[in-house]
Amino acid sequence: MINTYGFGRIILTLIIAMGLKIAPLPHAFAVYNPDWVLLTLIYWSLAFPERVGIFHAWTFGLLNDVLTGRLFGQYALAYALVIYLCLLAHKRLRQFSLIQQALFIFFCLLLSQLLLFFIKNIQHTAELKPTFWLSVFTGTLCWPVVYTVLRFVRLAKPIN
Amino acid sequence: MAVAASITLLTMEHISPRLDPLRAVLSLAVDPIKYMVDFPSKTAARISSSLKSYADLKAENDTLKIQEAANKLHFLKFEALEKENIRLRALLEQSYELGEQVLIAEILAVNIASAYENTVVVNKGSRFGVHAQQPVVDASGVVGQVFRALPETSEIMLITDPNHAIPVQVNRNGLLTIAVGSGELNRLNFPYLPENADIKPGDLLITSGLGGTFPQGYPVAIVDPFTPPATKQITATPKAALDRNRELMLVWSNSKPLPINTPSSSPQTGDENTDHD
Incomplete structure (x- = not known):
């Protein structure tokens, strides 16, 4: 049984996350811009593991590839793997405190960033700069904010 | 799966x-x-x-008028020179590539680049005939080339992207080299310069037309000050305002050489334009 009620809200938050991802920040701040789409996907997969799964992660990863002009399937692969991990651990993760969750999120973001770097490196040699990791840290710090906001969105009009 | x-x-x-x-x-x-x-x-x-004040607008208008007059004067001379050039080339039986078409595109204020890349998105895409590898310039110099043309937008790789290289020549003496992006918006590197290259601080670099992507003769960069023996550390600052302007021009340079009807000879031999200075 596929329940599509409340789906609009999930899509809307993901679209806003995609907008945030390409927000025109000054060059110095752009490296801090975390992967909002992945954070949002993680939240929804923890909240509704039966509704937001690998397929959605893969689709939005693909859209993200198109949006940011990457090779096809780059984000799709990274997101699908991360969401798979989240689905495996979602029962445990829900019991965690926000800090513990953030630690898990840190490793998720790190995994996705590493995969992206790996794929980029196959394409053409990329230079590993220290600034490359900054978005992982800011992403972790942003997790409580994302969690609170999306929780508010979820509970504003109960989805079931 | x-x-x-x-x-x-x-x-x-x-x-x-x-x-x-x-x-x-x-x-x-x-x-x-x-x-x-x-x-x-x-x-x-x-x-x-x-919300600009009247006085500001007036001042801007005045400076623009002066600039316009100066540009017109230059342009008069340019037309005469162009005609002369066409005539001379016709004497040499070479085709003359002119009439590059341009389309003005506006940069969208979005940031799709990761830490290493210098790319921008503009609001014209393949619906306007934009295609990949098309050169992009602004009023003061070369900006980059179209990396990918989507229907409604296109992605432009700037000349300072680490994966971008542009064939250039020194305007003063015709020395050919390649300018490679550094990843920073105000610097180009020259990894292929020989030790004894005749290049000086302040030299203007223009596109050489080799490689076929960029038409010949557009200004690219100005060589930065350096202490003379250090050829390896030479850098240059791009002429175009890569991070400041909103309007760019997409150039169609693959257009066929225009028919030249001034002299009696037939210059459309189909030859590539082969001389570089």
């Missing part, structure tokens, strides 16, 4: 352009997001321009 699908997609796109239509279709779903993100800064720019 998703992993397999993504890996297939990755390899497929890496080796062939067959997935371009799929990307074009998906981009139709995603491009509105780019325009949505661009909207606030565009509105802010519009509001600030409509």
Whole structure:
């Protein structure tokens, strides 16, 4: 049984996350811009593991590839793997405190960033700069904010 | 399964352009997001321009008028020189490539680049005939080239992108070299200069036309000050305002050489334009 009620809200938050991802920040701040789409996907997969799964992660990863002009399937692969991990651990993760969750999120973001770097490196040699990791840290710090906001969105009009 | 699908997609796109239509279709779903993100800064720019005082506008208008007069004068001379050039080339039986068409495109205020890349998005795409590898210039110099043309937008790789190289020549003496991007918006590197290259601080670098992507003769960069023996550390600052302007010009340079009807000889021999200085 596929329940599509409340789906609009999930899509809307993901679209806003995609907008945030390409927000025109000054060059110095752009490296801090975390992967909002992945954070949002993680939240929804923890909240509704039966509704937001690998397929959605893969689709939005693909859209993200198109949006940011990457090779096809780059984000799709990274997101699908991360969401798979989240689905495996979602029962445990829900019991965690926000800090513990953030630690898990840190490793998720790190995994996705590493995969992206790996794929980029196959394409053409990329230079590993220290600034490359900054978005992982800011992403972790942003997790409580994302969690609170999306929780508010979820509970504003109960989805079931 | 998703992993397999993504890996297939990755390899497929890496080796062939067959997935371009799929990307074009998906981009139709995603491009509105780019325009949505661009909207606030565009509105802010519009509001600030409509709030300009009369005195400011008057002053701007005056400077523009002076500039326009000076440009007209230059242009008069330029036309005469161009005619002369065509005549001389006709004498040499060489075709003359002119009449490059331009299309003005506006940069969308979005940031799709990761830490290493210098790319921008503009609001004209393949619906306007934009195609990949098309040169992009602004009023003061070369900006980059179209990296990917989607239906409604296109992605432009700037000349300072680490994966971008542009064939240039020193305007003073015709020395040919290649300018490679450094990843920073105000610097180009020259890894292929010989030790004894005749290059000085302040030299103007223009496109050499080799490689076929960029038409010949557009200004690219100015060589930065350096202490003379250090050829390896030479850098240059791009002429174009890469991070400051909003309007860019997309150039169609692959156009056929225009028919030249001034002298009696027939210059359209189909030859490539081969001389460099």
